[in-house]
Amino acid sequence: MGAVVNSEGHVLPSPVPAADSAERIRSALLAARFTPDGLLELLGGVAYAALARNETVPARRALQSDGPLETLVRLFLLQRPVPEEHAGWALPLDVALADGWLVPADPGAAPPGGPVVRAAVDIRPYGGPEGEDWWIVSDIGCAVGGAAGIAGRHQDVVLGVGGASTTLAGLTVRTPVDRVLDLGTGSGVQALHATRHAAEVIATDVNPRALAFARLTLALSGAPDADLREGSLFEPVADEPGFDLIVSNPPLVISPDTRFEYRDGGMQGDELCRSLVRRAAGHLTRGGYLQLLANWEHREGEDWRDRLTSWVPDGCDAWIVQRDVQDVTQYAELWLRDAGDHALGQTAYEARYDAWLDEFEQRSTTAVGFGWITLRATEAEEPSVIVEEWPHPVEQPLGDVVRAHFARQDFLRATDDASLLAQHFRLAEDVAQEQVGMPGAEDPEHVVLRQNRGMRRATQVDTVGAGFAGVCDGSLSAGRILDAIAQLLGEDAVGLRDRTPQTIRRMVEQGFLEPVPAP
Known part of the structure; x- marks a missing residue:
């Protein structure tokens, strides 16, 4: 049985499988290792990555047998009909057919030799954040190949x-x-x-x-x-x-x-x-x-x-x-x-x-x-x-970067400049300093702080900003660090304290510096 098409050539919505049998289907998927790890091992990195781009040819070429995992790949990822006998090796066939996970395929859609079945829904292995084996269920045939878009699909396609x-x-x-x-x-x-x-x-x-x-x-x-x-x-x-x-x-x-x-x-x-x-x-x-x-x-x-x-x-x-x-x-x-x-x-x-x-x-x-x-x-x-x-x-x-962003807004909002200079800071762990200049030059033209994780921001800083960030290990307050920099550069300490808080605020807001309790 193929897709149902109306007089205008549009595919009609297919029934959604009953959820009652989900636990038995889940057990079968796990037993066959129809999981992200199982697919990566079976298909290899190149073919597995191609599936994420909705390209199926590398995965098809990687299949060499008719085992349960290979059968599930053909059914749900390549969306090809398979012999009913093979489907029974991978899934509880009675439940899969009765509840609408699988449907009989068109005669001639597979090589002769017995009845064939096809997937009625798309089931995609999906790895949870802690390594959980999950599956996302949706309408079939909307993404595979990608070239035809969703032409002819019904309005409530999922x-x-x-x-x-x-x-x-x-x-x-x-x-x-x-x-x-x-x-x-x-x-x-x-x-x-x-x-x-x-x-x-x-x-x-x-x-x-x-x-x-x-x-x-x-x-x-x-x-x-x-x-x-x-x-x-x-x-x-x-x-x-x-x-x-x-x-x-x-x-x-x-x-x-x-x-x-x-x-x-x-x-x-x-x-x-x-x-x-x-x-x-x-x-x-x-x-x-x-x-x-x-x-x-x-x-x-x-x-x-x-x-x-x-x-x-x-x-x-x-x-x-x-x-x-x-x-x-x-x-x-x-x-x-x-x-x-x-x-x-x-x-x-x-x-x-x-x-x-x-x-x-x-x-x-x-x-x-x-x-x-x-x-x-x-x-x-x-x-x-x-x-x-x-x-x-x-x-x-x-997610943690987003949460930290708003926590920094709370800190900056509650901290005036005097309190900011009394605060202790630490350079974020993922920040590196880069010096940009002509080879052989005595001093760099630019100093850049760069995050290697999260938003991966980069910000250009002057000599004071670079020196300040370089010694922020939480042991000294911002004011004491600026006093030391002023002495080293021969600058007026009061003037440096007056003009630097805005730079510190920018580095805190963007996540280069983290406020820490005084030792």
Whole structure:
């Protein structure tokens, strides 16, 4: 039995397997070592990495036998039919067929020799942060190969784990909390992570099929149940107590389209992301975090930083990082390819392309930014709002980096310059100093401090800044270090104390220096 297609050529939604049999399926997957480690050992690093790019040919070429693990790879990763007999070696066949994990394949889809079956869902091995063996369940056939996009798919298609999912999971602050909200859960990746450190997890989505897949993801991964609720944005939790953490990988695409629930939010421009940010403050506990991925418009005559700053609600600190930016033609082409519109024929493709550019032109949008937004609910009189561009490589996971960022804002806010000079500091462990200059020169032209982990920032410092950072081991106060530098350089100590606090604040804010208790 193949996919069900309507008269317009669209694939109709397939039934979602029953979760009742998830434990038996999970046991079979573990027994066959259908796990990240098992796949890496079977396929090798090159083919395994190719699967993460949705390229299947190297994995197909790496399979040399018909054992249980190889059969599961063919079924769920290569999405090829296999003989029913082989499927029975890897899975409890009666349950897998009865509950809809597998379905009979088309006659002739596999070599002759008996009935064949195919996967009805996508099951992807996924490694948890502490080495857990998890699996993400989603609709089949949406990512494999990647060349055709999701052309012809039904509106409520549910995608599996991807780069956006793993980015958000790595960004999220993972301290133990009471309540977490996963807003727009999709296949349940963020909810799965949240079950490790939250007493209660509520996951919402406008798409009931997404909630069904999220339930499968949790059950198949052996995770605690989450409270799954249907609805848009904060509607399903309108009368709930506050949350300690809200995470969201929302339908963030700035699109004139409404075809696909997983990406098209149905609001004009970047209004959905703005609305989510603006409304979050009313659903956070004191000190609670909102963390989401977002797209935002760059409009003619308007600084995008000012635009993002205006989104931040009262009573919240914010750290907003733009990771990439595309002009409107690049952005439109990206999502037209994602929808498979290039396969519609030149006339239809150009009409869709025109619709995207017309939409951007109406709002004077010249480009679209991609990035991360983190809010933290605070009672500070002057919240910290930092909006920056950082397109350079970072080292995930960044959850501890995010938490430390806001802790530093608290410290700087509570510390005047006199107290700052009395404070002891330590150079962060991952910071190296680089001297840049002409070979043979007596003094370097520039001194750069560089982080080797986390955000991997680099900052240029002068002689005083380099000397200060170089001796910060927590043993002396900042003021005493500056007095020693002034004596060494023959400078006025009072003047140096007056002009250096701003440099110290910048190095603390960016994570180069860490305040420590006096010995």
